[in-house]
Amino acid sequence: MDPEASTNSPDTDPAGEVVDLCRELIRFDTSNYGEPDGSGGPGERKAAEYVAGLLEEVGIESRLYEGTPGRTNVVAHWGGGDPTRTDGLLLHGHLDVVPAAAEDWQVDPFAGEIVDGYVWGRGAVDMKDFDAMLLSLVRARQRAGRLPDRPIVLCFTADEEAGGHHGAQVLVEQHREEFEGCTDAVGEVGGFSTTVRGRRLYLIEAAExxxxxxxxxxxxxxxxxxxxxxxxxxxxxxxxxxxxxxxxxxxxxxxxxxxxxxxxxxxxxxxxxxxxxxxxxxxxxxxxxxxxxxxxxxxxxxxxxxxxxxxxxxxxxxxxxxxxxxxxxxxxxxxxxxxxxxxxxxxxxxxxxQPWETPYDGDLVAAMTRSVLAEDPEALVAPYTMSGGTDAKHFRNLGLRSYGFAPLRLPADLDFTALFHGVDERVPIDALQFGARVFDRFLTDA
Structure with missing residues (x-):
C-alpha cells in the first residue's frame, strides 16, 4: 500500500499523534540516577504502563518485564502477515532519561511544553521523540489495517542511560525467546540531519x-x-x-x-x-x-x-x-x-x-535510504559511528545487524548534538512529524 494513503485521516496518519505522544512521554519523570543496583529515581514503571496501554488500545498485546522493581521494560509482537517472512525486525527505544535540574532550564523539563515550534523537555531528543514516532505510526497503521508483512518486535526498555543492565541486558539474558527469529535491529541516534556546505546529510548509525x-x-x-x-x-x-x-x-x-x-x-x-x-x-x-x-x-x-x-x-x-x-x-x-x-x-x-560495527549495505540500509529520500529528495545519506552507547550493545549479543535510525529533518542552525543530556533539550515539531512519515515508509519497504 502507498504510505501516502495513510495521511487521509488524522486517525490513520502516521504523524497524527506524534507531537502529543512525545509531550505525554516527557511528562513521565523517568530520571535515571545511575545507581548500580537500580535504585534511585522514579523508575520507568508508569511510563511503561502508559506505553502498554497505548498498544492495547489498538489491539496489540504487550508484556512487562522487570529485573529490578520499578525498572520496567515493554515487549510486543506486531505484524508478520506474510508467512514467508521469517526475518524478524526489532525496533527498540528506551524510556529512561538523564536527570535535569529545573533551575537551569527556561521551561519545566518535565512539562512537555511547546515553545517556538519545538517540544521542550528532558527526553525530547534522547529518546522519547523516537518512542513517540514508533507509537504514533504503529497505532495509525493498526487502525488502518496496514500491518507490516515482516514480523516486528516492539521493545521499550529501562535503564539505557546507565548502561542497560536493568533493561536490555535483562531482556537478552532472561527473555531471549521474545526475540527469536529477529535478524535486524533499529534503534536510536541515527537518521538525523546535519548541514554540510548547504546540503542536508542524514547520518545513519552503523557503528558504536x-x-x-x-x-x-x-x-x-x-x-x-x-x-x-x-x-x-x-x-x-x-x-x-x-x-x-x-x-x-x-x-x-x-x-x-x-x-x-x-x-x-x-x-x-x-x-x-x-x-x-x-x-x-x-x-x-x-x-x-x-x-x-x-x-x-x-x-x-x-x-x-x-x-x-x-x-x-x-x-x-x-x-x-x-x-x-x-x-x-x-x-x-x-x-x-x-x-x-x-x-x-x-x-x-x-x-x-564492546564496540560494534555493522556493514553499511543490504536491503535494510537501502530501505532507510529510500525512505529518507522520498521525503527529502535533495538530501544525502551516509553512515556514522556513535560516540556514546545505546541498547544496541546488548541486542547485538543476539547476533542482530544493528542500526540507529530515528529520522529528523533539522534546521541548519540547530546545534542538535548539544541537546543530548543538555539544558533546554527540545525537538522541532515538524521534525517529529517528518520522522514519523519517514519511518512509516521505511516499515513499508523494510
Missing amino acids: KGMAWMKLTARGRAGHGSMINDDNAVTRLAGAVARIGAHQWPVRLSPTMEVLLATVADLAGTEATPENAPALIEEFGGAARMLGAVIRNTANPTQLQAGYKVNVIPTEATAHLDGRFLPGYEDEFFTTLRELCGDDIEWDFLSHQ
Whole structure:
C-alpha cells in the first residue's frame, strides 16, 4: 500500500499523534540516577504502563518485564502477515532519561511544553521523540489495517542511560525467546540531519564505540599534612588523571567513518585521509563535538575523591573515568591507558561493553535510504559511528545487524548534538512529524 494513503485521516496518519505522544512521554519523570543496583529515581514503571496501554488500545498485546522493581521494560509482537517472512525486525527505544535540574532550564523539563515550534523537555531528543514516532505510526497503521508483512518486535526498555543492565541486558539474558527469529535491529541516534556546505546529510548509525566506565584507585601512606610524604595517594592519582586527560589519541578511521568522510570530502572537493580527517569533521559545525570523538579513542576523567580532613594525607584516592574505544582498537586503548596510569593505579570496571560495527549495505540500509529520500529528495545519506552507547550493545549479543535510525529533518542552525543530556533539550515539531512519515515508509519497504 502507498504510505501516502495513510495521511487521509488524522486517525490513520502516521504523524497524527506524534507531537502529543512525545509531550505525554516527557511528562513521565523517568530520571535515571545511575545507581548500580537500580535504585534511585522514579523508575520507568508508569511510563511503561502508559506505553502498554497505548498498544492495547489498538489491539496489540504487550508484556512487562522487570529485573529490578520499578525498572520496567515493554515487549510486543506486531505484524508478520506474510508467512514467508521469517526475518524478524526489532525496533527498540528506551524510556529512561538523564536527570535535569529545573533551575537551569527556561521551561519545566518535565512539562512537555511547546515553545517556538519545538517540544521542550528532558527526553525530547534522547529518546522519547523516537518512542513517540514508533507509537504514533504503529497505532495509525493498526487502525488502518496496514500491518507490516515482516514480523516486528516492539521493545521499550529501562535503564539505557546507565548502561542497560536493568533493561536490555535483562531482556537478552532472561527473555531471549521474545526475540527469536529477529535478524535486524533499529534503534536510536541515527537518521538525523546535519548541514554540510548547504546540503542536508542524514547520518545513519552503523557503528558504536565500546565503553569502559572505570574506577581508578591509588593507595599510599597516611600521614600528617604538615610532614614530608613521598607515598601520597592523591599525588599519584592526580598525576595519572592529568596524563590521561592531556593525552592526544591518534586518528583511527573505521570502515563506517571512511564512508562518511568520503561523502564529505566529495562535497569539499578533496579526498579523505587520516591526515585531513579532523578538518573534514569540522565541516559538520556543532556536530563535530560528537563526530570528532569517533575518529579516535577517548578517555575523560569525570570524578575525583580523596581524603576527609585538610591536614590528613589519606591512604586512598579514587577517580572515575569515561573511556570509549573504536571497533578494532580495544587492545590499543587499554595498553595506552595502562601506560598513562602507571603500575601503581588499580582498575575496576563499572561497565565494560564492546564496540560494534555493522556493514553499511543490504536491503535494510537501502530501505532507510529510500525512505529518507522520498521525503527529502535533495538530501544525502551516509553512515556514522556513535560516540556514546545505546541498547544496541546488548541486542547485538543476539547476533542482530544493528542500526540507529530515528529520522529528523533539522534546521541548519540547530546545534542538535548539544541537546543530548543538555539544558533546554527540545525537538522541532515538524521534525517529529517528518520522522514519523519517514519511518512509516521505511516499515513499508523494510
